[in-house]
Structures are given as C-alpha cells and as structure tokens.
Amino acid sequence: MSMRRIHLIVEYDGTNYAGWQRQANALAVQQVIEEALSKLTRERIVIHGASRTDAGVHALGQSCHFDTESRIPGEKFSYAVNTMLPPDIRIRFSEEVSPDFHARFSTKGKRYRYLFYDDHHAGALNRFTHAHCIYPLNDRLMQKEADALIGTHDFAAFAASGSVVKDTVRKIWKAEVTRQGHDVQLIVEGNGFLYNMVRIIAGTLRDVGSGKLEPGALKKAIETGDRLDLGVTAPAHGLTLMEVFYELPKEANMS
Numbered sequence: 001m002s003m004r005r006i007h008l009i010v011e012y013d014g015t016n017y018a019g020w021q022r023q024a025n026a027l028a029v030q031q032v033i034e035e036a037l038s039k040l041t042r043e044r045i046v047i048h049g050a051s052r053t054d055a056g057v058h059a060l061g062q063s064c065h066f067d068t069e070s071r072i073p074g075e076k077f078s079y080a081v082n083t084m085l086p087p088d089i090r091i092r093f094s095e096e097v098s099p100d101f102h103a104r105f106s107t108k109g110k111r112y113r114y115l116f117y118d119d120h121h122a123g124a125l126n127r128f129t130h131a132h133c134i135y136p137l138n139d140r141l142m143q144k145e146a147d148a149l150i151g152t153h154d155f156a157a158f159a160a161s162g163s164v165v166k167d168t169v170r171k172i173w174k175a176e177v178t179r180q181g182h183d184v185q186l187i188v189e190g191n192g193f194l195y196n197m198v199r200i201i202a203g204t205l206r207d208v209g210s211g212k213l214e215p216g217a218l219k220k221a222i223e224t225g226d227r228l229d230l231g232v233t234a235p236a237h238g239l240t241l242m243e244v245f246y247e248l249p250k251e252a253n254m255s
Contacts, residue, residue, distance in 0.1 A: 117132050
C-alpha cells in the first residue's frame with residue numbers, strides 16, 4: 001500500500017503539557033496525538049509540527065502532518081482521532097495533502113495572540129489564558145510602541161538565551177494592541193519568530209504600558225541588538241498560536 005500524507009489543524013489547552021514537542025520525561029501534546037493516531041491506524045505514527053510551543057502555551061491553529069498507509073479518508077481523521085483524545089486536545093481539521101507538503105518547512109508565516117488582564121485582582125476563569133497585571137495598562141501607548149516592530153528587522157535582541165538560530169532577521173507585518181474591558185490583546189503576525197520572541201515582545205509592551213519601561217524600548221532594542229533594552233519575558237500561559245500561514249495574507253505584501 002502506498003503512503004499518504006495527512007495534514008491536521010490542532011487546538012489545545014497547554015496547561016497540563018510540557019509543550020508541543022515529545023520529551024523523554026514529561027507529557028507533551030505531540031506524544032498524546034501520536035499515541036492516538038498509532039492506535040487508530042495500527043502503525044507507528046510520527047507527526048511533524050509547525051511550531052514547538054512551550055509548556056503552558058496554547059494553540060487554536062497548530063499545524064502538523066504525518067504519513068500513513070491507512071485508507072481512512074483524509075477529512076475523516078479528525079472525527080476518528082478526536083474520540084481517542086483527552087478533552088484539552090482537539091483536531092479541528094484534517095485533509096490529505098501532497099507528499100511534498102511539510103507542516104514546518106512549507107510555512108510562510110504565523111499569527112500569535114497574547115492576552116493580558118489588568119485589574120486589582122486576578123481572574124478565576126481566565127487564569128490559564130491571561131497574564132494578570134495588577135497595574136492598569138495604557139493600551140494606546142502599547143500600540144504606539146508596537147508600531148516599531150513593523151517591517152523587516154534584525155530581532156537578535158528578542159531571542160531567549162540559549163537560542164542557536166544563526167539568522168535573526170524576521171519580517172513582521174502586523175502588531176495590533178486592542179482592549180475590551182480589562183482584557184488587553186496583542187496580535188502579532190510575521191514570517192517567523194525566534195524562541196520566546198512573542199513573549200519578550202508582550203512583556204516589553206506590558207512594561208511600557210504600565211510605566212515600568214520608557215517608550216521606545218522596542219525600537220532601541222532593534223537598533224542595539226541588546227536584550228537588556230527590553231522588558232521581562234511574559235508568562236507562557238498568556239500566549240496562543242492562532243494560525244500557521246501557507247499562503248501569505250494581504251497585509252504581508254503591504255508592509
């Protein structure tokens with residue numbers, strides 16, 4: 001029987017997992033899905049993800065693929081495997097794709113969301129999805145600060161310590177801060193992100209918005225390449241991988 005390549009879009013609450021990527025001594029989202037697919041197909045399934053989200057980070061649009069000899073129709077995999085997954089992991093969509101498709105290497109960009117909750121008291125219902133800020137955030141100032149990200153820049157200062165990526169140049173075409181009540185949302189889109197880059201951006205915007213950092217920190221860090229010009233990395237649980245792009249959105253070509 002010939003091999004087929006299946007593409008999945010995955011949603012998960014990362015609270016109870018050590019991140020996306022399979023690990024030797026901790027439970028990861030990848031392992032849970034691989035075990036379910038292996039049981040379903042009676043094959044040893046290995047999945048390849050588009051993004052290695054950290055422990056506590058969530059996803060609405062993680063993308064991955066796997067190869068199988070199973071004759072299950074591509075669009076039916078989501079229905080079949082969801083019956084075998086825990087309630088905090090769901091396959092939103094499945095399809096058969098060309099053998100040359102690769103969930104990671106075919107990507108054109110990604111969209112991330114970061115959520116803050118600014119109030120005197122932390123929320124009970126949003127404790128796993130929002131980073132709590134006891135000080136009020138100036139969302140207009142945060143938006144003005146985020147404007148410095150737009151364009152193609154060397155984001156060397158935005159990489160977490162230990163990152164071994166040689167090329168730190170990335171293109172950001174969207175960085176939008178909005179508020180609804182006490183919820184302050186950051187949406188950022190780009191052709192790629194360094195390790196912890198979005199959380200470093202979010203933490204810097206929070207520090208500028210709360211008055212802890214002087215405005216202009218993002219612009220200065222891009223120019224100097226110095227991590228010390230930026231704020232503290234924001235907590236993992238406020239971050240969600242929203243979508244992986246395999247075709248560039250219109251905004252990408254306009255920036």
